Amino acid sequence: AKMQGRGILRFFSPELTRRAKERVALNADLRRALGREELRLHYQPQIDLFSGEIVGVEALVRWQHPERGMIAPGEFIPIAEDSGLVVPLGDWVLHEACRQIKAWSDAGLAPRKTAVNVSPVQLSRGQLVQSVKDALEQSGIAPAQLEIEITESFVMLDREQSFKSIAELKTLGVRLSIDDFGTGYSSLGFLQQLEVHTLKIDLSFVHDMATNSGNASIVKAVIALGHSLDLEVVAEGVEDEVQMRLLRSMRCDVMQGYLVSRPLPADDMTRFLTSFEPA
Numbered sequence: 001a002k003m004q005g006r007g008i009l010r011f012f013s014p015e016l017t018r019r020a021k022e023r024v025a026l027n028a029d030l031r032r033a034l035g036r037e038e039l040r041l042h043y044q045p046q047i048d049l050f051s052g053e054i055v056g057v058e059a060l061v062r063w064q065h066p067e068r069g070m071i072a073p074g075e076f077i078p079i080a081e082d083s084g085l086v087v088p089l090g091d092w093v094l095h096e097a098c099r100q101i102k103a104w105s106d107a108g109l110a111p112r113k114t115a116v117n118v119s120p121v122q123l124s125r126g127q128l129v130q131s132v133k134d135a136l137e138q139s140g141i142a143p144a145q146l147e148i149e150i151t152e153s154f155v156m157l158d159r160e161q162s163f164k165s166i167a168e169l170k171t172l173g174v175r176l177s178i179d180d181f182g183t184g185y186s187s188l189g190f191l192q193q194l195e196v197h198t199l200k201i202d203l204s205f206v207h208d209m210a211t212n213s214g215n216a217s218i219v220k221a222v223i224a225l226g227h228s229l230d231l232e233v234v235a236e237g238v239e240d241e242v243q244m245r246l247l248r249s250m251r252c253d254v255m256q257g258y259l260v261s262r263p264l265p266a267d268d269m270t271r272f273l274t275s276f277e278p279a
């Protein structure tokens, strides 16, 4: 297999070859990282726009690389998706998030829900449902405390298996959320068919809302669409008060973003949950 790999690399330009090698190296490091506790989950709060209460947190993975320092998921998740490593990585994320939810529950600090991102690659393989089941059983949390975030693009892979995974996840009783809504390719029928609980408006729309009336209209339309299907609508990437007020005026339900807090290490999130008081 190694010889074959080299043969393929010969056809790339030097720059592509360098980048391909870099990806291979990072993937090998990641494989080791999984066994060495180099991955961490950070948590970002989600706040009800009207009551000011914390309604949830989202778990976001980070990689504390021994030489390169902290690596953001945007750099290694795509590589892990290509190699399939995202499957064991995703299992780790699920187990770690459920363990943390249990710890917060025992301390009386657990938010109503904790969201975990799931890759389309995980959904397109059969094992995801069993992994979620194992994570729920091992941690002993209630299924409804866990929300699985999927992106619209999941249908790009094995459509049938992906829909099957989603249907099975729902029978487990976990919540489902559509992430990055508006950037992909979904229809009303599609949303209704999936019967998700939450719609997350992509941050690109939220950022330009105040200056781009087209984007403001999209945000408004997505909120109306979500509400017509009885979904909770979350705006992500909320960075300032102008955006917050605009979202409130549009009756958006929940906000998440740097205005409230950056994603925090678990200990800091625990302190945040302990000391938080609605504004």
Ligand code: C2E
Pocket: 044, 059, 060, 061, 072, 073, 074, 077, 086, 090, 093, 116, 117, 118, 119, 179, 180, 203, 236, 237, 238, 239, 256, 257, 258, 259, 263
């Ligand atoms: P996402 O799920 O759409 O997560 C939102 C991203 O926006 C996060 O980046 C978050 O840190 C960032 N963010 C939050 N608030 C703000 C804000 O106010 N302004 C701006 N500019 N950004 C904000 P992060 O943590 O780097 O994650 C990037 C992406 O990596 C995620 O996008 C998600 O697609 C993926 N990802 C993260 N964790 C996991 C995971 O455990 N599994 C999988 N499969 N993917 C993950």
Ligand code: CA
Pocket: 058, 117, 149, 179
């Ligand atoms: Ca997400």
Ligand code: CA
Pocket: 179, 180, 200, 202, 203, 236
């Ligand atoms: Ca998102």
Ligand code: CA
Pocket: 180
């Ligand atoms: Ca995203």
